[in-house]
Amino acid sequence: MTDVRELIEKDGKRQFITGACLAAVSLIFIIGFFTYDPGSTVLAFLYGPLFAISGGRLIQMGYRDIQKAKRTERALKDDEDIFFDKAHARMYIGANEKEAGESHMYDMNKQIYFSVQEKTRSRHSLVSFFATFLSYGSIRPADYKMRADHGKEIYHLEKKGGFTWRGYVQQMDGTYVAYTKEIKNKSTGQKVYRYIEKNYVRWSAEGDPVIGHFTIKDQDGNVWAVMKEGAIPREAVDDFNDVYGSLIEWKKRDDIPLSLVAFLFLLQTRYR
Incomplete structure (x- = not known):
């Protein structure tokens, strides 16, 4: 465990x-x-x-x-199953260049469904500006609050800094329920990011980090979504030309677990 x-x-x-x-x-x-x-x-x-x-x-x-x-419990706790009722076939997750420290999940009409807000209090200060400027990729640590469109907070997300990326997910009471792990698939040579709850892999994203295309699967190997980093939705080019992020093509659209949404947001923090 x-x-x-x-x-x-x-x-x-x-x-x-x-x-x-x-x-x-x-x-x-x-x-x-x-x-x-x-x-x-x-x-x-x-x-x-x-x-x-x-x-x-x-x-x-x-x-x-x-x-x-020293103050953290050793074991991950069970996460509560909360679902997003219906996803659009194509959605977008990313950050508007005018909104520092904030990312959203949009539909193609640019309606916001979920958001993460960086919790760093001094993110508008000169110090944070310089740190952000240098610390692209996995170097810069950050903490986020994930919330639904009506403002209800769902999770706390942590991205650890340094040259190795890792994320953690906490419930609102501070209890840890999941973390991420990065490995390489030796048979395909592709990068695999895992979302781990307790002692099993709840979600995985496998693909080529250079191209930025990842297939998202559950623990049974079922494909839930394809994530295409840097892709611009052709049906909403003008709406998303100021947003850097990833196109999400949902393969399963009903009852999306919010743990999967949290995983997608964490994947998006790898380069921010």
């Missing part, structure tokens, strides 16, 4: 070490600032603060997770 406490502690140490390495790199750039070489000075001015800020953020979040692990 999964030991959540151990996983979070490992993620905390990994983030802390990664942050320390980035901070060390920033010192190299800062030292270069005093060499009076024009090229070194420009690089130091541009990259020194960015590595320092991102490293500091990872150190902070890593330490937080190490401490948090």
Whole structure:
């Protein structure tokens, strides 16, 4: 059975070490600032603060997770089965460039069904801007609240930082119910992302991360959706030209578990 406490502690140490390495790199750039070489000075001015800020953020979040692990129960708890009654055949999940720290799941009329909002209080500050600018991909840690269109909060989502992506799902009382794991399918060479509840894989997404197309399956191998990263829906090009995200083509449209919606949002955080 999964030991959540151990996983979070490992993620905390990994983030802390990664942050320390980035901070060390920033010192190299800062030292270069005093060499009076024009090229070194420009690089130091541009990259020194960015590595320092991102490293500091990872150190902070890593330490937080190490401490948090001590207060976390070891076992994942059972998740409550909540369903989304009916999905449109094609939907879109992504972030509007004007809404920092927020992503939505839309239909093709751009009506919002679900949203995640980053919980970082200082996301509009200069520090967060620099950290976000440098920390593309899995490097930047973030916490989110997932809510339905009427505003009801459903889950807390955590994305751990560093060079290895991992996500966690919590119920609103802070109880951990799932986490993600990234592996490689040795027979196909494709990347596989797993959504794990208790001691079994509830959902998996397999595909080519370069192309960005993933097939979403349940624990029995049934296909629920295909996720196409960067695809623009042809029927709503003008509506989504300012939204970066993924087209979701639903293969099963009735009674969609909200754990699957949470998994799709977590997959979307890999590069944000």
